Amino acid sequence: MLSIKNLQARVEDKAILKGISLEVKPGEVHAIMGPNGSGKSTLSHVLAGRSGYEVTGGSVIYQGKDLLDMKPEERAREGVFLAFQYPVEIPGVSNIYLLKAALNAIRKHRGDSEVDAMDFLPMVKARIKSLNLDEQFLYRGVNEGFSGGEKKRNEILQMAILEPSLCILDETDSGLDIDALKIVADGVNALRSPDRSFIMVTHYQRLLDYIKPDVVHVLAHGRIVKSGGPELAHELEERGYGWIEQGATA
């Protein structure tokens, strides 16, 4: 699915990613944990193609293609989805319009016809219900005036409708209370399938209680310093990041 080799990136003159290597197979869930400033969010942004980051070395191959060579929209059309840590508010564009425009852009790329309105609305309504969101939500501006929890659920809604192959969740748990966290986790779990992979970037272990990862990586100072099974997350929860960071700088 995704093969990252020795990826290095910087923002202006500051090197943030200093050689990251990661293999994600179809159906796998990888958690990337690390303290603030370790480069977690930079990694997700670089994968999604945000401008302002300069890749200075390494490669990212996604489904056999050079991901770094693609524009952000091409990556999305090829099945990469980034759930934002801070979803953007876009007053004046309704949620339903964005969903439709995005789905049609992706379908067009695949050579499919535009989605039929008769099929589209029931599908969206079914998903919106499972995320415990009000239907009226569809007709409001994208994320406009939404609570933190609503914004995160909206990201999951988009993900559910666009059916990506690689989902990158950037701090999706931040700012969520436990109920909202459960809803979001249920939404993600419902999307797990043998041909869909997840990269979950998170500071805390608690999200991983609800979405069980296959592999946990610890990022510190722009490098993956430790990888292991789900038990690694628990160890971090108990011991903090200090012991690993020390190992990384030593």
Place this chain on the structure above:
Amino acid sequence: MHYAEHYQTVSTGLPGQSLPWLQALRTAANIDFSTRGFPSPREEEWRYTNVTPIEKKRFIPEIKVSDPSAAAEVIQQYRLADTWSLVFVDGVYSAEHSRLTGLPENGHVLPVAEALERCPEKVQSILQQVASRETHGFVAFNTAYFRDGAFIAIPDKQVLEKPVQILHVSTQPQGLAVLRHLISLGTHAQATVIETYVGKHEAACLTAAVTEVYLETNAHLDHYKLQSESERSYHFGGIYAQQKTSARLRQHNAAFGGLIARTEIHSHLGQAAECDLDGLFLASDRRHIDTHTILHHHGAHAISREIYRGIASERGRGVFSGRIVVDPQAQKTDAEMNNRNLLLSDDAEIDSKPQLEIHADDVKCAHGVTVGQLSAESIFYLQSRGIDEASARNMLTFAFANEMVEKVRHDGHRQQVRDALLANLPQTDVRGDWL
């Protein structure tokens, strides 16, 4: 001043020949216009808008009987269903295309020229009531030359059940349309008036329209204007209102068309009057679109709210002026003005000039102006959902403007404003079927 010279040759064709008071008014206005001319950029209120091309061009003031059938298609497109309509083609009233059946019997909704025959004293009581406060050449020009217009006088307590649409279509190259609309609502009367200005592609003409609005105590007018004239035309529109005690005016103005276009909206608020000015302009291509507003609080306890959004793309230039004047006796005035602007290219320009002139000490006045660009963050968000950059930009531009479109309460007019907006976006791939 070739326009003034022409006056002698055309004046005999203008309506109201048998009315000495009107003849005197027109003569005085023509003298005023001859000395003054069209406004010059040396005048502070015209600093950003140079109308010398109008002076240089020879728009033809001769009254020609234009062929309304040539405009039929455009009229079909823009005449709103479920309204009474007064349709004008190149400044001339078209009875054939207008729809005035079923009007209440005691009110007046008819062309000004006809009103000058049927109820001249009524016209006299309204004409120049409000516009006489305006002192620049366009208003004098309009008073001297107006050929026709809409006359809407609603008696006390009457509520007009359907909107009145004033639809003007320009068809002639070099044509000159001079319109004077008069709207007067009696005590507690209510009405909705929609002014629509459109033109055929080849019409490089001048439209000069002045609307006088007189609202008696507790009257309520919803007024809309859409200016979507052809890309080579010139447009001047002045909407001048007087609001008596507790009268309410809600004005919504959308401007997209013309090569050089200016709309003035000035309202004088009496005690406890309320005025909402909402507006949107998009100066695309090489257009120059100017909106000049004044909210003058004369009486105490009046409330005004003004929200304008402007966009300039390509080599377009948008000008916005928002002045709030509070007289010494207008205590407890509550006035807010906000103007947000979006610049879409390096060659585009926006000049925004907010002004507060406050002469009372117990008032609440606020104003804010911003000029910005599309947010890179938002563009990336949309791209990350599979939408290409050009479409993302267009979508965000549309979104910025659409919030103002949504303020239009009349469905048909809102659709027309939205269509005009979509047609003028820098890229044309955003779909009109916004849900």
